[in-house]
Every structure is written in C-alpha cells, then in structure tokens.
Amino acid sequence: MxxxxxxxxxxxxxxxxxxxxxxxxxxxxxxxxxxxxxxxxxxxxxxxxxxxxxHHPQRLDHAMVDGVRSAWDVTLDDLASRMKAIVARDGAEAIGYYTASGGAYDTAGRASIGTFFRKLGSSQRYSAVTVDCAPGMRAQQIVTGGSAEITPEWFPDDQAPKLAVTIGSNPVVSHAQLGMMLSDPVRWIRDYQALGGELWVVDPRRTETARFADHHMAIRPGSDAHLLAYLCRELLKDGANQSELDHHVAAADLATLRHALGPFDLELAATRTGLEGSQIDDLLAAIRRAGKLVITLGTGLNFTPDALLTQLLRWVILVITGSVDREGGMWVNVGWYDQLEKRERRSVSQAAPEPKTPRSRPDLPMWLGEVPCGAMVDQIENGHLKALFINGGSPLTAFPEPERLRKALRSLELLVVIDVMANELTEIATHVLPAAAMLERSDLPGGWSQHMAYTAQVVPIGADRRKTWWMFAELGRRLGFGVMDGIDPDTSTDDDVLMAIAANGRQPAEDLFAAGPRGIILPRIYGWVHDRVLPGGKWQIAPDALIDRLPDLLKPVERPDSLRLVSGRELHNHNRMAYGRYGHKRFDANDLPTIGIHPEDAARQGVSQGDAVTVKGDRGSLSGTVRIDHSLLRGTLHLTHGALGRNACELVSSEIDPATGQPVMMSAIPVEIALAS
Ligand code: SF4
Structure with missing residues (x-):
C-alpha cells in the first residue's frame, strides 16, 4: 500500500x-x-x-576499515584508539575535519561534528566557506564592521525593491545563493515582474534566468568590478540616498571613495566589460529610477580574481542607495538561532582578524574559526595534519592542484570519510562511515534564509548506516567526553538532539516542531544593523581592501585575446553530487565533462560538436567533449561546476587571496582549447 x-x-x-x-x-x-x-x-x-x-547501488551500506567491511563497534574502537595515539604523540591539533554541502544540511550532524572538535581541542576545522563563499562573507564583515554572517537578503514579493540585478548567478538552475533562496524560481520571477519588478541578469552566458529576465548584459568574464566601479562613481554624483550618506557614511570615507573611483569612467567600463556604453547607462538609469535595488552576486562571481573587490563595490552601491537594512530594500537575516537583532553590539562585531594562522601557512589567517581550505595540503605535507575527517564533500573536486592533494590525503594516518555514496575518497579512506541520507533522519531545515522548519524521518535507516550525530557521540564516549549535553547515543533519538539544538531558537522548540515541514517564516526586521552593528553608526564604504585594490583594475588586461573558462551549475547536480542523474546509470568519475563553446570560437579553434578536446590552463589541463553553445559570449568557454572527475581545479594554481582564504582564480581562467591528441 x-x-x-x-x-x-x-x-x-x-x-x-x-x-x-x-x-x-x-x-x-x-x-x-x-x-x-x-x-x-x-x-x-x-x-x-x-x-x-x-536506493542507488552506490549508497554506502557498511562501515569499512582499511578497505575491509567492519562492525560499528570494531570500527569506532579502532578509530578512537588510533586518534588517541595521534593526540598523545602530536596533540589534538593534528586531527582536523572538512565539511561541505553533503553534510551542511544535516542539522544534528553539523552541530555534533563542530562540538566534537571543540571538545577534542582541535582548531583545524575546514569548510566549503573558503571554497566558494568567502569573498561575499568577508565583504559583509568589512563593510558592516560586524559579523561575516550579516547577509542582506531578498525575496521577489511585494516588499522587494522594484529593481533586481543578479551578477554571475543563475537562480533558475542554482536555487540557493548567499542572500537568495529561490525555489520555484520561474514562477517567483514572473510574479515579481507582474508586481512591477524589473530583473537584470549580468552574465557572460544567456543563462536560464536571463531568458526570463527583462534585460541581459553579456559581460566579459571577470570584468564585473569594472561595471560596478563605474556605477558607484556615477551614483555618488546622482542617485545616492542623501539621508543615508549624511547619517551613516563618514565624510572622509566618501571623499576617499570618490577620489579612488575617479578614473572609472564609461569608456573604461565599456572597454573592459565588452558591453555597449548605452547598455551600461541604461542600467544606471534603471537604478536611479528605482532608488532602492537588490544586487545578488553568485558563486560564479566568487570564483573570479576580483571577487572581494566586486563584492565590496556591490555593498557600496547598496549602502549609498539606502538599499540595505531599510524598508523597501534588502533586509538582513536575523537568524533563528543567532537572533542577532537582540544582541549587544559587541557580540555581533567580529571585525578584528583572528590572529591564529595554520603553522605551515602563516600568510593565511584563520577566520570564522576555520583554517582556509587552501592551507590543507600544506598542513598535511608539513606534518601538521595527520588525521582528517571529511563529512559530505570532496576537496578533490573543490581545491586547486587535486593530484597534489590526492597524494597528501593518501599520506594521512587517518582519512575518515563520512558520506552517503561511494566516491573517489572512499576508495582511499582508512575509515568509511556510511551516513543516513536525508529521508533517513529528522531535521531542522532552514534558518539561513527567512524560513525555518522541522521534518520527521521518512523511512527507517537502511542497511548498516548510522546518523552522523550518533557517530560523534560514540567517538566522544570512547575518547572520554560527552559531545552534546544530555544526549546518550544508546537511547537518544534524532528528535532529542534536534530539540536540544532548537531550545536556543527564536521561538519555543515545540512551536517549531509543531509547524512541521511547512515551517515558520522569520520576521523581516529593518534598521537593526544601523542601530546595533555599524561602528559609530557608519558603514565602512572606503575600507583598505577596496581602496588598495581599485588601482589593480587599471592595469592592462593580461592576455586579452585568451579564451576565458567559466563554471556553472546544472539543474541535475549540486556541486559534485549528480542527484538528478542517479538511477540513470552508475556514476563514473571518468566521464568526460562537456565544454561549452560559441560556434564562432569553435570554428576558429577547429573543433566541432562532440569532439574530444583538451583545455589547457597555466597549471594543468583537462579533457572534455565539445558542446556548441549559442548562449555563450564569444571568447567564453563553459564547464560544469564541481563535477566529479574533471573540473576547473585541474587548471589553476593554488595561489590564495589572504583576505578571503579562497583560491585567487577558479573562474574567468585564461585557457586554450585544442582537439585531444
Ligand atoms: S535540490 Fe531539493 S531543495 Fe534544492 S531546489 Fe531541488 S528540490 Fe528544492
């Protein structure tokens, strides 16, 4: 039945x-x-x-130790005893973890792994924040002088500004971005337009979102900062919100910014972006007409070399037009757990850099309590990381120089992989811990945007899998500490763990559980960032990170005639996980990705639809199959983001931006393409 x-x-x-x-x-x-x-x-x-x-045949069903199926007690005893030996010899700091999108949406698992490592005494915590989110979060921290979690949000309903500009983001395909969670995207966009909203898409590809937008600007990859610098300059002359400038911007900062933006005229913007000057001025006029606006920048933009600068310029436009933390503009999420609007100023101000650095990379300061992912390989190679837990992610598809990293991972004393599917990491792991997938666990989804919910477990946990929180509770017990107060791995349930987590939320936990999957909408509260966060009530619109980097935009473009490779998500994939394709066939890491190319570029390069090609970057190459793509701007190649097997990580150096902890270039990469030999 x-x-x-x-x-x-x-x-x-x-x-x-x-x-x-x-x-x-x-x-x-x-x-x-x-x-x-x-x-x-x-x-x-x-x-x-x-x-x-x-039900996929590649689901992980049983714990494994050194490649051999193992009972849970034996597995955890072995793991705990090897961890104890490492702690005794090298200290707890030699054990770290990496967590990414496969583990991030498991509320109990995420909480337990964080608490476990704090109690263990290790600060070697890595996450996908420094893979694809860091420029946006760093910009938030800099401009507000507060917490990196202060995220302006929007939703395309009747309270939204009447102008939305989305840059390097494709919400019709990739529904969740920092500050924009948009399921049912096409209907919401149409509703927004019916309410008088105007959507502009800035992207080198005529994306699925661009097809529904009012305007599409096919910008040259990596030149977004030039567009925003010009818009900033002109809005400071005409289009700024005078009240915001008078009360919440320091006069000296305004003068510094105006001076620094002086050279960024229309001619420079048009030359660098490849856009018509009239198109750029149309956008400027639209902003002046609308007054307040939304600007969202996507993951694609966060991968570009000028990502932090672009994020800062976006913030400046939002600030000077009075578009953030004001009614009729973007609101700032107050959070379900954090309840930021109720906190005292000092508790939401974390602008001071965290002084600690990983031992092998003193140039990369920790932030958000994490080590930048770019330091992981050096930490392993230099003997400062001996054991690594990987929870729902694959650094091999996310970091540059994957072969160097693969070698480093193989050299670890312990590589503990917690996942739902067999993958390239489970093949080299010392310990494989098969985790419950989403239907096998209760959860508290949400809180990162305006919605918060509770869902019960749907199916019994299958095979010999376990909940992630249970694994860490059991490991903690073996190592001599409790991971979560009042939680006993023998008797506690998901709901016990979630109830304990929800106890610190905005509303009583019972209300949240009663609301079920349809959940509770969080309040949109305006003005609290102005009142409680901004130092002296002023936005930091001329920080060093902006003013010092602007002159870099004036340097000549390196290799102006190169093809530029960009990455983008597909509707069937979420990063490395091909959720929409499982069941069609076994997933094969050796599948070649498709390389999108404009037909004129294809003709010029002598390649055709379906050809096997090699794409070569400064630091490596990858193989792919040509896909002729009329939606691309000439001079741009397109590759699926984060695909298992072959991705942009193969092409780039491991140079890290110390201000963000993120690789300098993972998109807009200069490349050559040729038929595979
Ligand atoms: S993956 Fe799930 S949550 Fe995300 S857009 Fe698709 S259906 Fe919605």
Whole structure:
C-alpha cells in the first residue's frame, strides 16, 4: 500500500517542501508540496529523483576499515584508539575535519561534528566557506564592521525593491545563493515582474534566468568590478540616498571613495566589460529610477580574481542607495538561532582578524574559526595534519592542484570519510562511515534564509548506516567526553538532539516542531544593523581592501585575446553530487565533462560538436567533449561546476587571496582549447 509523507528536500539549501510516496520502505515518488509557503509545489529534478538516489547501488551500506567491511563497534574502537595515539604523540591539533554541502544540511550532524572538535581541542576545522563563499562573507564583515554572517537578503514579493540585478548567478538552475533562496524560481520571477519588478541578469552566458529576465548584459568574464566601479562613481554624483550618506557614511570615507573611483569612467567600463556604453547607462538609469535595488552576486562571481573587490563595490552601491537594512530594500537575516537583532553590539562585531594562522601557512589567517581550505595540503605535507575527517564533500573536486592533494590525503594516518555514496575518497579512506541520507533522519531545515522548519524521518535507516550525530557521540564516549549535553547515543533519538539544538531558537522548540515541514517564516526586521552593528553608526564604504585594490583594475588586461573558462551549475547536480542523474546509470568519475563553446570560437579553434578536446590552463589541463553553445559570449568557454572527475581545479594554481582564504582564480581562467591528441 502506498503511503504519503510530508517532508523537506535537503539536497540543497533551497529546502523545498516535498511529499514522498512509499511502498513499504521503498521510495516510489517525490512530488512538490503545493502548500509550502516558499516552494509552492515546486521540486527540481534533483528532488524529484530522490528515490533513485536513496536506493542507488552506490549508497554506502557498511562501515569499512582499511578497505575491509567492519562492525560499528570494531570500527569506532579502532578509530578512537588510533586518534588517541595521534593526540598523545602530536596533540589534538593534528586531527582536523572538512565539511561541505553533503553534510551542511544535516542539522544534528553539523552541530555534533563542530562540538566534537571543540571538545577534542582541535582548531583545524575546514569548510566549503573558503571554497566558494568567502569573498561575499568577508565583504559583509568589512563593510558592516560586524559579523561575516550579516547577509542582506531578498525575496521577489511585494516588499522587494522594484529593481533586481543578479551578477554571475543563475537562480533558475542554482536555487540557493548567499542572500537568495529561490525555489520555484520561474514562477517567483514572473510574479515579481507582474508586481512591477524589473530583473537584470549580468552574465557572460544567456543563462536560464536571463531568458526570463527583462534585460541581459553579456559581460566579459571577470570584468564585473569594472561595471560596478563605474556605477558607484556615477551614483555618488546622482542617485545616492542623501539621508543615508549624511547619517551613516563618514565624510572622509566618501571623499576617499570618490577620489579612488575617479578614473572609472564609461569608456573604461565599456572597454573592459565588452558591453555597449548605452547598455551600461541604461542600467544606471534603471537604478536611479528605482532608488532602492537588490544586487545578488553568485558563486560564479566568487570564483573570479576580483571577487572581494566586486563584492565590496556591490555593498557600496547598496549602502549609498539606502538599499540595505531599510524598508523597501534588502533586509538582513536575523537568524533563528543567532537572533542577532537582540544582541549587544559587541557580540555581533567580529571585525578584528583572528590572529591564529595554520603553522605551515602563516600568510593565511584563520577566520570564522576555520583554517582556509587552501592551507590543507600544506598542513598535511608539513606534518601538521595527520588525521582528517571529511563529512559530505570532496576537496578533490573543490581545491586547486587535486593530484597534489590526492597524494597528501593518501599520506594521512587517518582519512575518515563520512558520506552517503561511494566516491573517489572512499576508495582511499582508512575509515568509511556510511551516513543516513536525508529521508533517513529528522531535521531542522532552514534558518539561513527567512524560513525555518522541522521534518520527521521518512523511512527507517537502511542497511548498516548510522546518523552522523550518533557517530560523534560514540567517538566522544570512547575518547572520554560527552559531545552534546544530555544526549546518550544508546537511547537518544534524532528528535532529542534536534530539540536540544532548537531550545536556543527564536521561538519555543515545540512551536517549531509543531509547524512541521511547512515551517515558520522569520520576521523581516529593518534598521537593526544601523542601530546595533555599524561602528559609530557608519558603514565602512572606503575600507583598505577596496581602496588598495581599485588601482589593480587599471592595469592592462593580461592576455586579452585568451579564451576565458567559466563554471556553472546544472539543474541535475549540486556541486559534485549528480542527484538528478542517479538511477540513470552508475556514476563514473571518468566521464568526460562537456565544454561549452560559441560556434564562432569553435570554428576558429577547429573543433566541432562532440569532439574530444583538451583545455589547457597555466597549471594543468583537462579533457572534455565539445558542446556548441549559442548562449555563450564569444571568447567564453563553459564547464560544469564541481563535477566529479574533471573540473576547473585541474587548471589553476593554488595561489590564495589572504583576505578571503579562497583560491585567487577558479573562474574567468585564461585557457586554450585544442582537439585531444
Ligand atoms: S535540490 Fe531541488 S528540490 Fe531539493 S531543495 Fe534544492 S531546489 Fe528544492
């Protein structure tokens, strides 16, 4: 008999409402929940395919030690005893963890791993923040003088500004970005336009979002900062919100900024971006007409060499137009747990850099309590990281120089992989810990945007898998400490753990549990950043990170005639996980990715649809298959982001921007393309 269960999709942080149909313990269908207040019945192909993912033959079913199937007690005893030996010899600091999107949406697992490592006494914590989010978060910290979590958000409803500009982001395909969680994207965009909203897309590709937008600006990859610098300069002459400037911007900062932006005229913007001057001025006029606006910058932009500068310029435009933390503009998420608007100023101000640095990379300061991912390989090679837990991610698809990293990972005494699917890391792990997938655990999805929910477990946990929180509770017990107060791995349930986590939330935990997957909408509170965060009530609109970097934009472009490679997500994938394709075939890491190329570039390079090609960057090359793509700007190549097997990591150096901890160049990469020999 078929039963129906209401839950939340947690394959990405859009957290769509989902109805799962079961025949016994078999998932036979997944549909959108039409009564969910945000997703309104929408599920993308990843969510609709959750049954194939859940029952996939490559799911991890049993714990493994050194490649051999092992009982849980034996596995955890062995792991704990090897950890004790490392701690006794090298200290707890020699044991670290990396967590990414595969583990980030498991509330109990995420909380337990963080607490476990704090109690263990290790600060070697790595996460995907310094893979693809750091420039945006660093800019937030710099301009507000506060916390990196102070994220301006928007939603395309009747409270939104009437102008939205999205740069290097494609929400119709990639529904969750910093400050924009947009499930059911096409309908929301159409609703927004029906309310008088105007959507501009700035992207070298005519993306799926651009097809629904009012305007598309096909900008040259990596030149977004030039566009924003010009807009800033002109808005400071005409278009700024005078009250915001008078009360919340220091006069000296304004003068410094005006001076620094002096050279960024229309001619320079047009030359560098490849856009028509009239197109750029049309956008400027649209901003002046709208007054307040939304600007969202996507992951693609965060990978470009001038990402931090672009993020800072975006903030300056939002600030000078009075578009952030003001009604009619973007609100700043107050959080379910953090309740930032209630805190005293000092507790949301974390602008002082964290002085600690990883021993092998003193040039890369820690921030957000984490070591920048770019330091991981050096830490291993220099003997400062002996054991690594990897929770739901693969540094091999996310960091530059993957072969160097693979060698380093193989040299670890302990490589502990917690995941739901077999992958290239489980092949080299000392310990494989098979985790519950989303339908096998209860959860508290949300809180990163305006929505917060509770979902119960949908199916019994299968095979010999375990909850991630349970693994760390058991390990803590073996190492002599409790991981979560009042939680006993023998008797506690998911709900006990989640209830303890939710106890510190905005509303009583019971209310949240009662709200279920349709959840609770968080309040939009305006003005609290001005009142409680800004030092002296002023935005930092002329920070050194902006003023010192602007002159770099005036240098001649290196290799102006090179093709530039950009990466983008596909609807069926979330980073390395091909959720929407599981079930069609076994996933093969040796599959060649497709390389999108404009037909005129293809003709010039002598390649055709389906050809096997080699793309060569400064530090390496990758193989792919040509896909002729009319939606691309000439001079641009396009590759799927984060794909297992082959991705942009193969092409670039491991140079890190010390201000963000993120690789300097993972997009807009100068490359050559040729038929594979
Ligand atoms: S993977 Fe798709 S269905 Fe699931 S939450 Fe994200 S957008 Fe929604």
């Amino acid at each position: 078929i039963s129906e269960h209401l839950t939340t999709c947690r394959l990405c942080p859009a957290f769509c409402g989902m109805k799962v149909e079961l025949d016994g313990d078999t998932v036979v269908a997944a549909k959108g929940d039409p009564l969910h207040p945000i997703s309104r019945g929408y599920l993308c192909p990843k969510g609709r395919n959750v049954g194939a993912f859940h």
